[in-house]
Amino acid sequence: MIDILIYVGLRFLQGNVGLLSNIQTYLWIDIAQFTTRKVSVDMFDHLLELSLRFHINRKTGEILRAQKRGVMSIVAILSSVLFQVVPTLVDIGIAVAYFTVAFDKLFGIIVFVTMSLYIAATIILTDWRTGYRRKANVLENLMEAKAVDTLLNYETVKYYAAEDFESKEYQKAVDDYQDADKISNATIYILTLVQNVIIQAGLLVGGLLCAYQVTQGQKTVGDFVLYLAYILQLYQPLNDFGSYYKSIQKNLVDMEKMLDLMHEPVEVKDPIKPTPLNVEKGEIEFRNVTFAYDERNPILKNVSFRVPSGQTVAIVGPSGGGKSTLLRLLLRFYDIQEGCILIDGIDVKEVKQQELRGQIGVVPQDTVLFNNTIKYNIRYSRIDGTDEEVAAAAVAAKIHEKILGFPDGYDTKVGERGLRLSGGEKQRVAIARTVLKNPQIVLLDEATSALDTSTERHIQKSLQQMTVNRTTLIIAHRLSTIVHADQILVVKAGEIVERGSHDELMQRENGVYFKLWNKQLKERLKVKSKIKRLGRATSVRSRKNSRRYKAPAPETIAIRVEEDVTPQPMPPLPVSGPVNESIVARYRTPRTMTPMAMPTSSSVVREPTPQTVPSIHGDAVNESADSQEMIYIHRSVGWEDMRPQTMTSGDEVNRSVSGRNMRPHSMAYNIHNNEANESVVRGNVRPYTMTYIHDDEANESVVRGNVRPYTMTYIHDDEANESVVRGNVRPQRATSGDGVNESVVRGNVRPQRTTSGDGVNESNLDEEAPSRNSRRYNPLDFLR
Numbered sequence: 001m002i003d004i005l006i007y008v009g010l011r012f013l014q015g016n017v018g019l020l021s022n023i024q025t026y027l028w029i030d031i032a033q034f035t036t037r038k039v040s041v042d043m044f045d046h047l048l049e050l051s052l053r054f055h056i057n058r059k060t061g062e063i064l065r066a067q068k069r070g071v072m073s074i075v076a077i078l079s080s081v082l083f084q085v086v087p088t089l090v091d092i093g094i095a096v097a098y099f100t101v102a103f104d105k106l107f108g109i110i111v112f113v114t115m116s117l118y119i120a121a122t123i124i125l126t127d128w129r130t131g132y133r134r135k136a137n138v139l140e141n142l143m144e145a146k147a148v149d150t151l152l153n154y155e156t157v158k159y160y161a162a163e164d165f166e167s168k169e170y171q172k173a174v175d176d177y178q179d180a181d182k183i184s185n186a187t188i189y190i191l192t193l194v195q196n197v198i199i200q201a202g203l204l205v206g207g208l209l210c211a212y213q214v215t216q217g218q219k220t221v222g223d224f225v226l227y228l229a230y231i232l233q234l235y236q237p238l239n240d241f242g243s244y245y246k247s248i249q250k251n252l253v254d255m256e257k258m259l260d261l262m263h264e265p266v267e268v269k270d271p272i273k274p275t276p277l278n279v280e281k282g283e284i285e286f287r288n289v290t291f292a293y294d295e296r297n298p299i300l301k302n303v304s305f306r307v308p309s310g311q312t313v314a315i316v317g318p319s320g321g322g323k324s325t326l327l328r329l330l331l332r333f334y335d336i337q338e339g340c341i342l343i344d345g346i347d348v349k350e351v352k353q354q355e356l357r358g359q360i361g362v363v364p365q366d367t368v369l370f371n372n373t374i375k376y377n378i379r380y381s382r383i384d385g386t387d388e389e390v391a392a393a394a395v396a397a398k399i400h401e402k403i404l405g406f407p408d409g410y411d412t413k414v415g416e417r418g419l420r421l422s423g424g425e426k427q428r429v430a431i432a433r434t435v436l437k438n439p440q441i442v443l444l445d446e447a448t449s450a451l452d453t454s455t456e457r458h459i460q461k462s463l464q465q466m467t468v469n470r471t472t473l474i475i476a477h478r479l480s481t482i483v484h485a486d487q488i489l490v491v492k493a494g495e496i497v498e499r500g501s502h503d504e505l506m507q508r509e510n511g512v513y514f515k516l517w518n519k520q521l522k523e524r525l526k527v528k529s530k531i532k533r534l535g536r537a538t539s540v541r542s543r544k545n546s547r548r549y550k551a552p553a554p555e556t557i558a559i560r561v562e563e564d565v566t567p568q569p570m571p572p573l574p575v576s577g578p579v580n581e582s583i584v585a586r587y588r589t590p591r592t593m594t595p596m597a598m599p600t601s602s603s604v605v606r607e608p609t610p611q612t613v614p615s616i617h618g619d620a621v622n623e624s625a626d627s628q629e630m631i632y633i634h635r636s637v638g639w640e641d642m643r644p645q646t647m648t649s650g651d652e653v654n655r656s657v658s659g660r661n662m663r664p665h666s667m668a669y670n671i672h673n674n675e676a677n678e679s680v681v682r683g684n685v686r687p688y689t690m691t692y693i694h695d696d697e698a699n700e701s702v703v704r705g706n707v708r709p710y711t712m713t714y715i716h717d718d719e720a721n722e723s724v725v726r727g728n729v730r731p732q733r734a735t736s737g738d739g740v741n742e743s744v745v746r747g748n749v750r751p752q753r754t755t756s757g758d759g760v761n762e763s764n765l766d767e768e769a770p771s772r773n774s775r776r777y778n779p780l781d782f783l784r
């Protein structure tokens with residue numbers, strides 16, 4: 001009777017386990033939610049607290065996966081321990097006690113040994129399995145990271161038509177994971193097999209002992225049946241215990257990566273007692289700053305400079321010199337090894353990072369926006385900004401009208417990372433954001449370098465307005481955008497190698513800045529050359545004004561090639577026809593053809609490339625130009641198309657132009673020959689520059705819209721101007737000459753640049769175009 005009562009009691013207890021699992025559905029939801037929220041938010045905060053160094057190296061997909069899996073594991077472990085493991089252990093304990101009391105010690109020992117062996121085998125084998133599980137996890141993370149990385153780079157994948165490659169890579173990642181997962185699962189079967197063998201062995205030994213005792217009359221058949229019934233009932237929770245343990249172990253492995261992330265040390269810490277920072281003047285000072293991302297590779301070496309309140313300092317220099325690093329250090333994304341960085345005399349280390357960054361506005365090189373509305377993105381810098389303030393900031397950044405033009409206005413969604421906006425629009429949103437933030441210190445990190453020159457010019461204007469009276473640190477690649485800076489720092493290999501204003505730096509002919517400037521100049525000219533002024537005055541008649549004036553500046557530049565072609569001895573210059581033939585044979589490109597006497601010599605035919613043929617005219621050249629091969633006269637750096645840089649004067653040349661579809665970069669200085677002009681008229685040539693062309697025919701061709709010169713300078717013929725007026729042509733540059741200017745004034749043409757001439761300037765007051773009349777003309781201005 002007691003036996004039966006104990007048995008029923010035990011079953012009741014076991015039933016309780018089921019009861020508990022019902023209770024858990026009510027209680028558990030709250031516990032699980034609380035745990036999930038706590039762990040997720042702590043983890044998120046910690047990730048935000050980690051340094052830029054960590055985030056530069058992270059793999060977003062992997063981190064999110066680790067976080068998700070880690071949170072789920074914690075909840076699963078809690079659930080297993082609370083509702084499964086503890087009740088099972090209680091169950092097993094009672095069973096051992098019951099067999100010891102109800103049967104005899106021997107049965108208690110058998111049950112105890114079986115269960116101990118079972119638990120020991122489960123623990124040992126599960127630990128062994130963990131290695132496989134861990135490997136499967138790593139591969140699963142990689143699989144996920146691969147997918148996220150590819151999707152984030154969707155555009156790049158499409159640009160390079162790399163869908164197949166990416167698909168194969170992803171397939172491989174999936175295969176690797178599945179292989180590892182298969183092995184991990186296979187080890188479960190080994191574990192289960194061992195567990196079953198132990199249980200069956202225990203059952204067998206206990207059953208045999210019981211049967212023996214029945215035959216000896218020590219036990220009844222009823223006892224035997226009771227033993228079998230109960231022992232079978234007992235092994236069920238034991239089996240469950242095995243699977244709980246397996247699941248706990250799996251969850252512990254899953255949690256590992258998240259715990260690693262949690263333990264990732266915070267590199268840049270706030271001071272314990274921070275000094276309040278209230279930037280008023282906004283004076284910045286770098287004092288003997290030395291810094292390395294990796295101690296083995298110093299990046300900044302003893303850098304010192306000061307940006308006085310309200311001034312603009314530009315940082316320029318070769319790529320990789322450490323310019324962006326300076327900004328990152330000012331924002332304290334990294335701690336420096338030596339020296340200090342001060343804002344209004346306070347070391348940035350002494351200040352709370354949030355407070356520091358809260359008072360500095362940054363327009364980065366490539367703005368990444370949140371996948372939200374334009375309004376949200378602008379307001380991000382000051383979440384209490386009103387709609388009116390947001391609109392005012394957008395007006396200042398010259399994007400308000402544009403936004404209003406979108407169907408959803410300020411509620412337009414910008415897409416992931418702001419990809420639905422153009423580069424220029426994104427940059428303006430970033431500027432508007434900074435305007436709304438209204439910081440005393442503004443950092444511009446190549447804010448416009450990714451944009452085309454026209455958009456850049458517009459944005460530069462917004463930026464310049466924004467930075468008035470604010471301390472500004474600009475990193476620029478295009479030097480033309482920072483000539484206005486109060487001070488320019490040239491950073492090279494982690495050191496400031498030059499400093500001064502643009503004009504001061506341009507005085508140093510061998511300086512880094514001077515060279516950098518010229519390099520960019522050459523890039524724009526598409527030749528590696530140095531610009532040298534060729535003074536020349538030209539009389540130009542303005543019909544409109546009925547007055548004569550002297551052209552204030554040389555419009556043609558002679559180009560002297562300095563480098564990158566192996567210097568070769570200059571042969572005696574030829575004085576007769578054959579030179580031109582030699583030129584024909586050698587396919588040289590004339591860089592400059594100016595109306596000067598042409599020395600010739602047959603020696604050129606045999607000699608290596610002459611370095612300079614400063615001027616060419618004369619029939620022979622021109623005849624050769626007429627032949628199929630006269631293409632490259634002199635100084636070809638390559639075997640490009642026939643494209644002399646400048647063509648001036650000389651009938652035959654002009655004819656060759658007319659016959660051969662040559663495209664001179666420049667047609668300058670009184671091309672007054674009809675044939676040349678005819679060729680222009682026929683639309684065979686499209687000069688980059690047309691200067692002082694005063695022949696009606698040329699102008700007519702312009703009038704007819706056959707040609708679209710890049711530059712029209714001092715065109716003073718009414719017809720040409722009229723054509724501009726009529727909008728037939730859109731020169732990249734339009735200079736002087738009232739007719740042109742008037743057309744600009746009337747908005748018919750949109751030259752890229754307009755200079756000089758009151759009308760132009762009036763129409764274009766906000767362009768701040770340098771007036772050639774107002775100061776000594778510097779040919780470099782031409783390229784700004």
Ligand SMILES: Nc1ncnc2c1ncn2[C@@H]1O[C@H](COP(=O)(O)OP(=O)(O)OP(=O)(O)O)[C@@H](O)[C@H]1O
Nearest residue numbers: 053056293294299318319320321322323324325326
């Ligand atoms: N997080 C980083 N970890 C290690 N090295 C880095 C890190 N960031 C930059 N560097 C290295 O530091 C050097 C300076 O980089 P920085 O970005 O400051 O150059 P930069 O002058 O702004 O160049 P660019 O004009 O090309 O933008 C480079 O050699 C770069 O490889």
